[in-house]
Amino acid sequence: MAKSTMLKSSIAKKVAMALSGLFLMLFLAQHFFINMTSVFSPDTFNSISHFMGNNPLVQYVIQPILIVGVIFHFIMGFTLDLKNRNARPVSYVKFDGAANSSWASRNMIISGSVVLAFLGLHFYDFWFPEMIYKYVDVNALEPTRYFHELAEKFESPVRTGLYCFSFLLLSLHLWHGFNSSFQSVGANNKFTKASHKFGYAFAIVIPFGFIFIALFHHFNH
Amino acid sequence: MSAAKNININLKIWRQKNAKAKGSMETYKLDNVSTASSFLEMLDQLNEELVNEKKEPVAFDHDCREGICGMCSLYINGRAHGPDTGTTTCQLHMRKFNDGDTIFIEPWRSKAFPVVKDLVVDRSSFDRIQQAGGFVSVNTSGNTIDANATPINKGDADKSFEAAACIGCGACVATCKNGSAMLFVGAKVSQYALLPQGKVEATERVLNMVRQMDEEGFGNCTNTGACEVECPKGISLENIARMNREYLSASLKG
Incomplete structure (x- = not known):
């Protein structure tokens, strides 16, 4: 079989979607742990942020891979959703999806779209200003600026609310996405029960941890 | 098991003359349906009434009526094979429904399963x-x-x-x-x-x-x-x- 045919197959697309999702979840976990340091130690947060923002490997290798991964995941998600809609040209008059599946599993496109919109806001808040600061204005390195920039953003109740809402949708996305990605790559075995439990814990701890961080800075600074 | 009784039901069924025709949901009232009858027997009862009224009976797939051939289908009240789990439509019984219920019956919906007629898909x-x-x-x-x-x-x-x-x-x-x-x-x-x-x-x-x-x-x-x-x-x-x-x-x- 030609490899090009294989890559166009429904299963290859599922696997690609799952692998990009797993990669993004790894990124999410490390982002969470870094942000959590801002609650306990502004100095530690500044040190790690300075390292991440100035390390050539992170900036010029990992960051581009991450951006490609994000774009790929969203484009593939919308493409698959469109194909799936075409697979049922006439809808049911009565469809009781709740009888056999979770809301989170049936509405990944909705939760994913909210997360995408959130990423737009998040980039506007942090990534674009950071890029302008470093590469357009070419400012001098200031290793202690990161904590203040973070705390400042969460002064606004609207922004804090939008972040919290987005994290709730992220939680729903992960609730299905974590376990679904393992099933897609063919991992359904004696470890599945345990990995499901871990997946549900991940879907709660990470997004609600982010909510805690946002609320902490909103009410403490 | 409780004794069988008769119930009156309302049916909303997808009617479509052929593969190219535009279909729609039609409403039927069916009285005196025994709760001991199967879902397909209920449709047989409806079809007998339609034939007596010189109307076109509802086309639906069925064969063994023992839950093993895979021929019966039907999307009933928003679920494949109806409200029971682990059951084909032919093994679904009217005791699962109540007097006065409105039951929606639609064909399988899929681009790969085009409707042939009414509730029959290819x-x-x-x-x-x-x-x-x-x-x-x-x-x-x-x-x-x-x-x-x-x-x-x-x-x-x-x-x-x-x-x-x-x-x-x-x-x-x-x-x-x-x-x-x-x-x-x-x-x-x-x-x-x-x-x-x-x-x-x-x-x-x-x-x-x-x-x-x-x-x-x-x-x-x-x-x-x-x-x-x-x-x-x-x-x-x-x-x-x-x-x-x-x-x-x-x-x-x-």
């Missing part, structure tokens, strides 16, 4: 997937080896048998929000992949069956698990994961 796309690789080639020239002569691990034999229980009714496609056929194809791939007799053609089988599945226009599986819940034979999602593994492994070999 499921030959499943046949074509089977023909693409859902078989084991056996030399029948007199040298056939008895299948029991080949030792098979009990666990694999059980899993293969469970996968082989798929009757190809299409409830998995009908209930999946994406119209995906992966539970059906996963079962058919697994049934052979688990047995030594099936391993010989395993690579071509999974590649050809998945290619055919994609060509038929089925959607992509997003692992909602709805198919597993509604499958009248309890086919497990494990079969989809196995198919994914088989496909990836075959793609790298092929």
